[in-house]
Amino acid sequence: MSWYDMGPVSTCKLFGAVRAVTGIKNAVPLIHGPRGCAYHIGYLLTARGGRRIAVASTELSESDVVFGASEKLRDRIIEVDRTRKPDIIVIMSSCATSIIGEDIGRVADETSELVDAELITVSAGGFESSQGEGYEEVMMALIHKFCWRMEPSSKPSVNIIGEFRGGADLREVRESLSLMGVDVNCVLTSGCSIRDMTMIPAGHLNCSFCDVSGIAPCRFLEENFGTPFIHHPIPIGFSNSLRFYREVLGYLNLDYPINEEFSAFIEERDRIRAELEGLRVAVVSGPTRAVALTEFITELRMKPVLVSMDMIGDYTLENLRGVPGLRSEILVGVDVSDIEEAIIRTEPELILGGLAETRISEVSGAPLIDVMHGSSLTAGFRGAVNLGARMCGAVYGDHDCY
Template sequence: MEPVSTCKLFGAVRAVSGICNAVPLIHGPRGCAYHIGYLLTARGGKRIRVLSTELTESDVVFGAADKLKKAIIDADRTLKPELIAVMSSCATSIIGEDIGRAAEEVKGEIDSKIITISAGGFESNQGEGYLEVMMTLIESIAADAKPSDEPSINIIGEFRGGPDLNHIVDTLGRMGVSVNCVLTSGSTVGDIEGIASAHLNYSFCDVSGIGPCRFLEEEFGIPFIHHPIPLGFSNTLRFYEVILEHLSIDYTLQDEVSEYAEERDRLRSELEGVRVGIVSGPTRAVALAGFVTELGMKPAVVAMDMIGEYTLENLSGTGLRSEVLVGADLSELEDALIRNEPEVILGGVAETRFSESLGAPLIDVMHGYALTAGFRGACVTGGRVLEAVRSRSY
């Protein structure tokens, strides 16, 4: 009745919008482009350009292949992107508009690379949208390449960018590891073309990242790791350990740990026993559950919009003893939060209504406004939780 996940088209647009100088072009009514662009811009704090063929009722009845071809050519000539990603919508998927044929027919008239994505919203959820974009990019753009001279990794299934990604890239660089390509946040078409030159792939999304990692392993022989992502002190330590171990790099992590140990212990002493509600995507939810637990807090409820292949296995590894919801609608989620009475909610802007009705402060850990990754990010997030708990007690 009240869904907690969105559609395939949203995921496809979000994945493409992370690529430098790329534009998503939705073959559909104007509302699809407007509302997705509006939401992504509001969540990310920067303008997200989403193009549309702005189909009319007549177009839906009689077809609009010529309108699509004109829109592709206009986008290429006016915006000069490196990549145009043409996407179907619910309307054009239902009428069976052949976007692939239209794109092929104008390929010789444009300078941009072009891909097509079947993205009718009813086809699946946002995770499938992420996945189809990444797989299409790899299959159509990536080229065989010899491994780079210096140790390097690809980060697969990272779409948010911002302080977290910058911090991870900088920290890995200090350790002697370069990030070859991030699929898709901040990547260029050139990065994607050279994705096969990395020594290791690391999946940041249990729903959409595993498939591309497996494909890259099968086609190019690049091994992959999928757990953990660097949220929280223990997860961060293990994240860097497994990368350094795989790449045979001798780097003393103890200095990194020691720098933040005192703050970690202080946070643990002040936050012990605090009840926390976690509402997130699966990979981040697993990491947050581990982070909350290691600081002596109690995950009162963990809610995920969907799960990936390894989600429940990884969640059990955190020693979690709380209510877990997967794909529950908003009413069920609200009931679970009321039942479990969290003092703080770790989630995103969608959880504002629950925060206000329950009187539990909301810490937005979803949209990249504040650093959450790495040892420093763990201190920042812990500090935000502590501040919220103190404000609640006044």
């Protein structure tokens, strides 16, 4: 018997659009749709991120859906601007308003002179595509709105494109780059302001942190502003982090003793490796993080027996094939029941996943480490030590692996 009925492992375009907007400083996502769309997406993002996510809504009634509600949208834009005083309001259609053809762009144009906030519109009917396209469309709308040609900054600088969660990992990457003499102009969209976004064209290099939604914006910026980009997996793990920093330093022609910094962590890596070598691990994650986690597992001489991703991007499989010695079952976009059956079949001793894998972990007996939504550090050399220690703790309890 299955622990779960069949169900999707990815969500809709509207969810992705809202998530991208909630990372922007003083921005409000406004859904032109029934109240449930805003409530459930806000509730889920709050549960996953540990902070309250407020999503505005026009709260359409049945008659609104039948006869249209442009006036209600106009009034709600003005109310949000007056009460919340945001810098940006991103107005999104929902399934209902996309189906009836509500012209949110026209309403925004007619209302723009009545509010202080910048207005951006995104067609985000859930049926239109997946969350990846929602992330991408919001980023492209922001780039079109706030970016124009300018001279590169005088100090070496980069932009991080397609990063939607902040916390310890983003702080680690920013602080590490700063020590190397590299400024981060903008993280699109985690923690960015309008000013940050206007500085994107001044960057010397763009770094895509999302293989699904980050590539198209990076290509657009390269074609229109001449900024090169890299599509390196998220810097998780010792060797992967080393390659990421080397690549950034190489593009910017900077001399920094990154090899010496890496060498200082080799002893700790080897101690963790001695404890975890041979352990069977399943990875259930988004594509860019899955590639980095899988490489880290092999670096510690553990055995990745299953890699399950909700979707893949332009370079995902290429990067995954580059993981040395990978011998793993790979699933892409399968039902929850398929993931469950694969967990049973491959018998991992540890699962690296998210909140959705909690029940599978309980029933299978394999401990779970949430690497998708937690605030614990996983990026960079220090993140590799921390994640390695968490894996030891999950498998061996209070045993100190180093």
